[in-house]
Amino acid sequence: xxxxxxxxxxxxxxxxxxxxxxxxxxxxxxxxxxxxxxxxxxxxxxxxxxxxxxxxxxxxxxxxxxxxxxxxxxxxxxxxxxxxxxxxxxxxxxxxxxxxxxxxxxxxxxxxxxxx
Amino acid sequence: xxxxxxxxxxxxxxxxxxxxxxxxxxxxxxxxxxxxxxxxxxxxxxxxxxxxxxxxxxxxxxxxxxxxxxxxxxxxxxxxxxxxxxxxxxxxxxxxxxxxxxxxxxxxxxxx
Numbered sequence: 464x465x466x467x468x469x470x471x472x473x474x475x476x477x478x479x480x481x482x483x484x485x486x487x488x489x490x491x492x493x494x495x496x497x498x499x500x501x502x503x504x505x506x507x508x509x510x511x512x513x514x515x516x517x518x519x520x521x522x523x524x525x526x527x528x529x530x531x532x533x534x535x536x537x538x539x540x541x542x543x544x545x546x547x548x549x550x551x552x553x554x555x556x557x558x559x560x561x562x563x564x565x566x567x568x569x570x571x572x573x574x575x576x577x578x579x
Numbered sequence: 580x581x582x583x584x585x586x587x588x589x590x591x592x593x594x595x596x597x598x599x600x601x602x603x604x605x606x607x608x609x610x611x612x613x614x615x616x617x618x619x620x621x622x623x624x625x626x627x628x629x630x631x632x633x634x635x636x637x638x639x640x641x642x643x644x645x646x647x648x649x650x651x652x653x654x655x656x657x658x659x660x661x662x663x664x665x666x667x668x669x670x671x672x673x674x675x676x677x678x679x680x681x682x683x684x685x686x687x688x689x690x691x
Contacts, residue, residue, distance in 0.1 A: 509622030572678035
């Protein structure tokens with residue numbers, strides 16, 4: 464089956480630093496990848512949609528200069544949280560949509576970010 | 580290694596029926612279990628979250644149960660409506676690594 468990985472699984476960083484999270488589709492090509500953020504009490508927010516080779520489309524209220532998304536290849540998208548602050552602490556989940564397939568999204572295991 | 584299975588993979592029922600979606604997991608050492616809804620071409624919506632110490636959660640017409648010892652959860656949808664048509668995903672969060680393990684989903688179609 465389609466597998467999506469995220470790296471790292473957990474990261475703790477100091478306030479003001481930048482953190483990069485990778486999302487990889489391991490056995491398929493993904494034209495589109497999605498980034499989500501899960502808040503306390505588990506409500507999930509779609510942050511942005513990224514298509515390979517083009518700029519990401521950010522949802523309203525998501526700062527594109529704060530959350531940099533790069534989708535450089537059909538198997539890799541990265542989310543960089545720049546100048547992280549404690550309020551950025553969250554669980555970040557990515558998903559990938561199979562190239563040439565249906566609308567099915569395959570989800571990664573998530574990355575737990577803690578900013579001190 | 581945790582594995583999450585959802586049965587059935589697809590389900591089509593007439594409007595108004597009550598229905599049950601199933602989710603099973605192989606390792607009972609979970610932190611919580613969540614049910615999500617995914618609409619075609621759109622993002623994910625969190626429906627219900629059940630902590631490992633809980634047995635069920637309710638939200639409107641939705642009721643999710645958890646039997647950790649048997650590795651099962653069910654999502655009960657009462658009085659189904661066409662707007663309930665979507666793919667329903669369950670995911671368990673491990674109590675040691677806190678990562679999500681996803682089921683493959685059940686595609687639900689409610690016929691008017």
